[in-house]
Ligand code: SF4
């Protein structure tokens with residue numbers, strides 16, 4: 001019998017050789033022997049001894065491994081001859097997650113938006129004016145895939161306002177990476193959902209109706225919830241992202257019940273960084289002692305976490321709509337170059353931050369990893385404490401075990 005890698009599985013060489021299940025967002029670290037074994041199924045080349053005299057003759061252990069891989073959706077007997085990317089060793093640390101801001105245009109003007117007013121002035125009722133061209137987006141995604149990247153968050157502004165979104169969407173299936181669309185949900189109608197080539201949709205919901213609408217505008221909550229339901233009914237995985245602000249503090253238990261009831265995969269809860277338009281809207285800013293403890297809500301994985309010994313964003317890079325690359329979107333004003341230089345080149349310029357460099361003399365450091373470096377910077381010292389996280393970990397109800 002012949003075996004093939006499933007179309008959802010792809011080999012990646014990160015810090016260790018691995019196989020990634022794109023649909024389930026599951027990364028399996030392999031030893032060299034298992035990796036070499038799976039590599040034989042990579043493109044099923046006609047010259048391979050595996051495709052000539054059948055696939056028999058495996059040892060007992062190999063057969064056990066094949067059975068496991070079939071159970072996990074990594075191998076299949078269904079023939080596919082997909083052209084898969086080359087597996088080469090990734091840089092260290094590996095670039096696993098990419099935030100790709102395809103445009104800074106938006107159909108809303110949320111009070112807590114971090115996008116700085118340096119973008120060109122509003123036009124046709126929309127904010128901002130930059131968008132990445134199709135060829136740039138294709139180049140960035142190809143380079144990210146070549147660097148063994150795992151997940152791309154397609155973001156904005158509102159990504160669905162990109163003037164060539166249909167063409168961007170059409171090019172997505174060629175990349176063996178997990179694609180996540182991050183949207184406010186307003187434009188996510190059934191027609192768009194029917195043709196959308198992403199694995200996950202992340203929708204912003206900043207409270208129950210009154211609190212959400214107070215930030216984003218009247219009627220936006222109902223539309224966002226409708227978008228969530230339509231996306232789930234179209235069998236997308238859906239995640240939600242929520243900002244803590246003074247008007248939604250009483251909503252968190254109900255939001256949790258709502259999101260779990262709807263089948264939301266991941267729920268990211270964060271405190272907005274006081275930058276961009278939020279600087280003007282003091283009424284939606286929240287202090288560490290009032291807002292920090294709500295960071296305990298939420299579940300699932302985000303893109304921003306560090307790894308043992310390192311602060312946030314160890315495997316993350318962002319690309320802005322005007323082509324700059326940076327540690328994350330907040331660091332766009334201290335960019336690591338332009339994507340014209342190549343994604344790999346920009347990635348080399350970003351220096352990982354070690355936990356030992358932080359001024360966090362705290363027993364929670366390995367779990368907290370110093371929180372958000374940008375928030376710490378806004379609080380006065382980029383190597384200092386993220387006081388929102390300190391409030392979270394020192395809150396009696398939230399102390400980790
Ligand atoms: S600085 Fe904040 S926003 Fe940037 S990667 Fe770190 S946690 Fe994420």
Ligand code: SF4
Nearest residue numbers: 360362368370386390
């Ligand atoms: S809780 Fe505060 S002091 Fe401790 S690691 Fe986090 S940010 Fe640093």
